Amino acid sequence: MSSIHLTKTVQSVQPRYVGRFSCTGSACEDTCCxxxxxxxxxxxxxxxxxxxxxxxxxxxxxxxxxxxxxxxxxxxxxxxxxxxxxxxxxxxxxxxxxxxxxxxxxxxxxxxxYPRKSRVLGGQHQQALTLSCPEAARLALLAPDAMDFVEVSGKVRVESVIQIRSKQGLSPEMMESVSLFCLKLMKVSSLSLWQKLAALGVFIELLTASLKRGGHAGVPALLKDFDTMVSTGGIADALSAMLPDYAVQATAFSGLWQIKTSRKNSAVQRSVQAMVAKGLGADPVTNLVTQQQLIDNYRSGVQRLPEALKQAPYLLENFLLNEMFSEGFPFAEASPYEHFLKLVTQFGLLRFMLAVQCNDDAKLPDAEQMARTVQVFSRKYQHDADFAKRVNGALKNSGWDALEKVYRFLRT
Known part of the structure; x- marks a missing residue:
């Protein structure tokens, strides 16, 4: 049989971990087959x-x-x-x-x-991996230089490369500038991770409002002004008064975690989900937990999570950076703000799953277990379009899609 799929060699911008990836084949613990x-x-x-x-x-x-x-x-x-x-x-x-x-x-x-995701944005080829693959998750989440961006030469299957067209009235080149700015914002060393997400939300709200009123020509000035605000400390000062709301976080994300997905779970997926249930203090027979138990156990776990993350200090930030880069944030949803809501929801649900596993006084999850949790989260929730629709609908119906309320999901 002759070749049926055209390939070509391109220069591609990608996170450094992508070049280290090789399928583990029959040794994979949660096979994509x-x-x-x-x-x-x-x-x-x-x-x-x-x-x-x-x-x-x-x-x-x-x-x-x-x-x-x-x-x-x-x-x-x-x-x-x-x-x-x-x-x-x-x-x-x-x-x-x-x-x-x-x-x-x-x-x-x-x-x-799979697990490669390739696209062209502003004339530039870009490639990342989806973290539902166990080996991709380990490489992306645990190495200190995993999310350093490099340009490499490699083959792509032509018909699988997504061509990003003009959206929101912006040219692909301007979209690329906005995407790079968002990635740069998430790497600001003077802000904690929740502050970076909160600052990103402020920028995205301003961008969405500007695009809605036809202010496309003002986007370069918005990028410049917001960069100045961050570098001078204005954003950190504005966020300093925010307080954590563990009750809201525990209630919202436990509800999302319990949404049933349509896929049959593998042994690895069942193991991670069982650890989450145990961390919540759920009854082993009925799988029920009281509201107060839920809040108390989440608060206890999320306060110990930083200690666990010392074993994998880049894990949450690399997860966010990979999702943003692989999806061309903030242009994969109906509006930049809707894409931001999706990102915050994914972050909050993943943090919830990690945090409650820290509720065991005897043993914190190690780096491998935390990377496995990200992989299971990605496979179970991110690849289920029905789940994403139900989450978006739940946020809107409950009024939690307003930025001032989204902030309550972030600080811990």
């Missing part, structure tokens, strides 16, 4: 139908199904996972038989690119 809905592009589907490999022919015919409703060339078919295990039917001894028998080129775009 199980538990997903895997879509197949049209080119790959047609190639599968033409294969003469005896090992694959029957499974290609019975386990790869056309998507009849709202299909496209990108989402043309899907792989039917095994009913009991939710494993891909092409797994053989935890390795992909399609890649082994037909070559990497015959993998679908979904399988060939």
């Amino acid at each position: 199980s538990g997903w809905t895997v879509v197949i592009d049209k080119k790959t589907f047609n190639a599968y139908r033409q294969t003469k490999q005896p090992l694959l022919m029957e499974r290609m015919a019975t386990q790869v199904k056309r998507i009849r409703s709202l299909s496209s060339d990108v989402k043309y078919a899907r792989i039917e996972m095994q009913a009991e295990t939710r494993d891909c039917p092409f797994l053989e001894e935890r390795l992909c038989s399609v890649q082994r028998e037909l070559g990497e080129d015959k993998l679908s775009d979904t399988c060939a690119t």
Whole structure:
């Protein structure tokens, strides 16, 4: 079979950890070849139908199904996972038989690119990894230089590269400038992490308001003025009076954590979720916990979290930086402010899951366990579009999407 997917070599800006990544294959503790809905592009589907490999022919015919409703060339078919295990039917001894028998080129775009996310913004190729991959999570979260940005040469599958177009009336070049400014803001050493997020919220609110009234020409001046405000300490002074609200944080994020997702959990995912439940003080039989227990246990855990994070001091900041860079923050949602709300919600829910695991006086989670929690969080919640919609709806319906209320989610 001839090559069906065009690749090319490009210069790409990426976090340093991306160049260190290599799939661990059968050694992966939470394989990407199980538990997903895997879509197949049209080119790959047609190639599968033409294969003469005896090992694959029957499974290609019975386990790869056309998507009849709202299909496209990108989402043309899907792989039917095994009913009991939710494993891909092409797994053989935890390795992909399609890649082994037909070559990497015959993998679908979904399988060939995961966990890589590639895009072009303002003429610049950019690449990051999604942290739902265990090895990507370890590399991104635990190394001090993981989120240093470098330019490297590498191959990309052309049809999998997302082309970022003009949004909110801004040119791609100006969008790139705004994205870089947001990343720079999250690296300001004079601010704590919650202060960086709060400052980011102020900037995003100003940016959103400016774009709504057609003030696109004023964005460069906004970037300059806000940079001055941060460097002179004005932002830190304005945030100094904020107090933590553990009751609000515990109630809001425990509610989000308990939202059921549609996917079958792996052993690794069940283990992390069980640790979170234990940290909350949930009854082992009924899984129930009183409101006051919930608040007290969260407060205890979140106050001990900084001690645990000494083992992985870059973990939360690197998580935020990776999410912002990989999604082209703040332009992946309907407005910059909605993208900010999504980021804050993800941060708060992840911090909640980490914090309650610190509620055990005998033992704090180690760096590996915290990285595993990020990976499970990413896989369980970030890849579930229905979950994201329910979270956004819950915030809006409860009035928690206003910036002054969002601040109460941040400080600890």
